Amino acid sequence: MSSSASFVDLPTLEEIRAERARRKAEADRKRLIEHQGEIRARCDSLHGFIGEHWSILEPKRPFKSGWALRAMCKHLEAVTAGRIQFLLMTVPPGMMKSLLLVFWTAWEWGPKARPDLQTLATSYSQANVLRDNLKLRRLVESDRYQALWPIQLRADQNAKGKFENTENGFSEARPFSSMTGGRGDRVKVDDPHSTETAESDTERANAVRIFREGISDRLNDVTTSAIVIIMQRLHAKDVAAVALELDIGFVHLNLPMEFEAERIGEDGKVTGGACRTYVDGELFFEDPRTEEGELLFPERFPAAEVAKLKKAKGSYAWAGQYQQRPSPRDGGIFRREWFKPVSVMPAGPKRTVRAWDVGATEGGGDPSAGVRCTQVGYGEEATYYFTDAKVGQWSPAQFEAQLKLTAAADTTEVTVRLPQDPGAAGKGYVQTLVKKLPGYTVRYEQPTGSKLTRATALATQAEAGNVFILTTGDPMRDAWIEPFLDELCTFPSAAHDDQVDAAADAFNELALGQTSTVALFLSKRNR
Structure with a gap:
């Protein structure tokens, strides 16, 4: 071979x-x-x-x-x-x-x-x-x-x-x-x-x-x-x-x-x-x-x-x-340590807004929330103080009653900010709410952008050390603080974000000078 x-x-x-x-x-x-x-x-x-x-x-x-x-x-x-x-x-x-x-x-x-x-x-x-x-x-x-x-x-x-x-x-x-x-x-x-x-x-x-x-x-x-x-x-x-x-x-x-x-x-x-x-x-x-x-x-x-x-x-x-905890320990965009507690606001020109996020539901669903914020000073020297928050799952009638009671407690020195839902129904409902508040300055606006976007300006100022929580030392009067901070520090993935929405709207009304419709209803005494 x-x-x-x-x-x-x-x-x-x-x-x-x-x-x-x-x-x-x-x-x-x-x-x-x-x-x-x-x-x-x-x-x-x-x-x-x-x-x-x-x-x-x-x-x-x-x-x-x-x-x-x-x-x-x-x-x-x-x-x-x-x-x-x-x-x-x-x-x-x-x-x-x-x-x-x-x-x-x-x-x-x-x-x-x-x-x-x-x-x-x-x-x-x-x-x-x-x-x-x-x-x-x-x-x-x-x-x-x-x-x-x-x-x-x-x-x-x-x-x-x-x-x-x-x-x-x-x-x-x-x-x-x-x-x-x-x-x-x-x-x-x-x-x-x-x-x-x-x-x-x-x-x-x-x-x-x-x-x-x-x-x-x-x-x-x-x-x-x-x-x-x-x-x-x-x-x-x-x-x-x-x-x-x-x-x-x-x-x-x-x-x-x-x-x-x-x-x-x-x-x-x-x-x-x-x-x-x-x-x-x-x-x-x-x-x-x-x-x-x-x-x-x-x-x-x-x-x-x-x-x-x-x-x-x-x-x-x-x-x-x-971590199987769909909100960071230190918050998504907010951290608890950014919100320093103080007992007294400094001297200076002040403006106060209470903004509402309206759920208008009773017994379930998203609650309604109203958050009050005060701006001290102007421009780059301004600081911001959250002073109160109201939260509840109220029916439309109960919410209207709460809106009036809160405005009375805040006095006419506080501007009321309301959201306007899109469409004719939203416009009609916000007009109804405005009429419940004669004598108060009421601003209303249709929210634009995502919730995250609307909260970003507040987060930026809080991280810079310009946002504070006003405490009174009275546990009953300060009971709103911990739930308020808890919701902020689990946003944007917490089960509820109504206080965050209201806080962002109040801050934006003060800090950014948003153009919104103003309705000023004088009381009968001043007409």
Whole structure:
């Protein structure tokens, strides 16, 4: 045989690689058969199952675990066991929340012998939820999974948006905006809001409406089917907040990136920092951290990387997305230390405005608020003093009565500022209010720009040290101060922002000299 002929008979590089892959796959199958019992035993827990099958979905990344991931798995296992029906997990980005839900369904179908379970999966992003459904199908169809749990998928329903198995189970992926029409034993909600739209009142309200009107009706059995929501907090009125407000039994696993020994809640109250969950009336889980700043997942997010993330995100985004507290401790655009308490205003020319934000609701919804502010001096030398705030959920008639009583207490030296809603109805209503205040200077204007924009000038002056809180030393008379500061320092993501709106309007009326319609009604005595 010639040398050229022998050279031609040598295998190509591609053939060598294919043969190596074949031999490796064969060796893996032999090991799998040999250790099948041990592997099945490890897969009895969801965490163990993820470890055994991680490389199928993430072949290039090593599996990193920690107590936080085990806690999330523990709560999902309780859903599978029927101990938790409604589960809410609020966790930072990067906690493999999407993959966790993929593995959970595969785990229920295989190791838990529930291939009959029907699952609806949803996210704000159609691309994301389809991506994860494909990952689930790839996992179930893998050689390793099939060798342990030979679940056959139906050929007539095997699309990326929905696939079924021969045991009547299925996994269907839908965008959050299109959840009507389907039902399941499991409804998995993975991030119903996007970071781009959560600040939009319209977009956020639409997501909340879909959750309230659509998600709860998607259950096959209202007594046993489960809803699992896993998300990062983006706003005080997001889906997580509504899920808890509905009080229908959501177990809330709340895992901030950095431990806070004391947390300031969205209601302004200080609570213990350790998350605790209860199942069947007994303590089920407690955050094991005790030291301020302890990290949630140092195995994946070491301290140096967390510091970079925190700096890059800024305090507002960090508080919601990573601390699961959708308002920074020090405020979004306001900080408590900027508002220095004083007992006396300095001498000098003064002007005072009380601005109102009108909710005109009784027993629910947004309250009405009236905030009084005094300017001392003019121009760059001016300083500003907040001296009172009135807040209440009043009906229109009750608000009108409160408006008159407050104006009388303030005296005619105080200008009254009212907002005018757009349209003829808004103009007619503000005219009605003006007529209730004969003898007072009343200014009214249709608000323009976002709430954040309108509050920015006040925040700038407060940070510069030009804004103060006037205290009297009387606890009863000063009772307005803490709620007022609490609302300012959780804006713009607090549940209510009525005092902020009123404070910004009062300040802008004084400082910026906004052009507004003036109505001065003289009393009969002065006519």
